[in-house]
Amino acid sequence: MAQSVIVIGGGIGGLTAGALLAKVGYDVTVLEASREWGGCAGKFKRGPYTFAVGATLGMGFENGGIHDRILRFLDISVKSLLLEKVMYIHMPDQTFIFHRNRNQHVTELQKVFPSYGSNLRAFYQDVYDIASEIRKLMKPLPVLPPTTFKEWFMLFRSLSITSPRLLPYFNQTLSTLLHKHGLADVADFVHLIDAQIIDSMQATNETCSLLLGCLALDIYHEGAFYVEGGLFQVAYSLAQCITEHNGNTKLGRKVVAVEKTEEGWTVRDHRGDMYKAQHVICNVPIGNLQQFLAPTIMSKLPSSFHNKVTTMQWGAFTLYLAIKEEVILPHTPLFQQVLTGKGMSEGEHLFLSLSHPDDRKRAPSGTRTLTVSTHIDLSKWETKDAYDKRKSYMTEKMLENIQCVFPQLHEGIIKIITGAPRAWERFAGRAGVGGFPQSTKHALFQSVSHRTGIPGLWLCGDTIFPGAGTIGVSVSGYHVFRSITNNKYQLP
Known part of the structure; x- marks a missing residue:
């Protein structure tokens, strides 16, 4: 008999975990409180018009990107358009075109800030080198913070001979790199940098983790996409994948209680319907867990969880x-x-x-x-x-x-x-959006793990490592999938 899984929350993180598990034979049920899939990357309609709720610019659809890898594993196709000119950024005195090509991007910036041409070239060389080094670590998608022997082993196995180059930057903020290259007092450029990282990192250069900040600045060059219809197409494709593999997807089902039993877990929705499973995946902000988890369960969650609940979003x-x-x-x-x-x-x-x-x-x-x-x-x-x-x-x-x-x-x-x-x-179901600021206090080893320490209870979404955005929540969903299946399956 297949193991059963209940996913609470039909955002992309939960749907990713559910679709991957359904694909390999798990009995999956997804319960979503609203009438739409996708959460902050969902949609709504008004007459003939369809609006993306939040997330709009697609990342991770390039060859080897996280969405590309997950969608290929699930045999899902989503139509997207690669943008060579990622966006136009309108400043008070001029407009800057953000080019996908890294060299062209720096050249355009040197035209905007001609007095700092060599500084900009050196700054971005560091940004691109650091981001390239981080991507080497990311390919096997290790978990942070590691909490099991397997996770520590996977993290060490991800290291390359050049990984130690990152150590001096580990507890630094992105402002360190701006100061290093004499750009910290170039107000318009710093403003431009902050504009590029605020949406993904929820932080500005003074607090943003240097390592993640470099990755955020570089990721546009890996590939930015317009997704036909909207990013909610990913969510709907994942939900359809679950049903095609004999899973259940239920909209308009708000979970009000989750209880631990000898056989596993029991979940009750607002209509009084009960569901039983060996695993429960909570794809909600961690501050919302107390709405349905009993105090006895909440008290067993790790301190890293409780320390984050009151963090400003x-x-x-x-x-x-x-x-x-x-x-x-x-x-x-x-x-x-x-x-x-x-x-x-x-x-x-x-x-x-x-x-x-x-x-x-x-x-x-x-x-x-x-x-x-x-x-x-x-x-x-x-x-x-x-x-x-x-x-x-x-x-x-x-x-x-x-x-x-x-x-x-x-x-x-x-x-x-x-x-x-x-x-x-x-x-x-939330006022705060985008997860926690990816500062040195909340990122990397200071993140919240998808593991709760309670057997069969898992977390994913934008308040779990690696953080916000469709890339981040998809990775967290994959981590849950990999842990439940005991690392039996790997993405292409």
């Missing part, structure tokens, strides 16, 4: 727009950032994602969808009066800043929807 404020094609200039890039020079949150840094003109899965002909997001401090939204005022203020501020990219935006708006913290709570 960013919120997000998002505008979802349907706009007329006629107000969009020809050859407008699909991904853009707008920087005001005044910070990385509260509408001063915007990430824009525009649907492809031929993507009929998102919008009818002659129209496009546009998603615009910014980081926010959730403490500013705590009272009803503050919430309503903040929502109105942020909407107007973001629309004003978007006009530097789309000057005729107001003439072309067909529909506008706001995504404020309460909307995130209703849709994704």
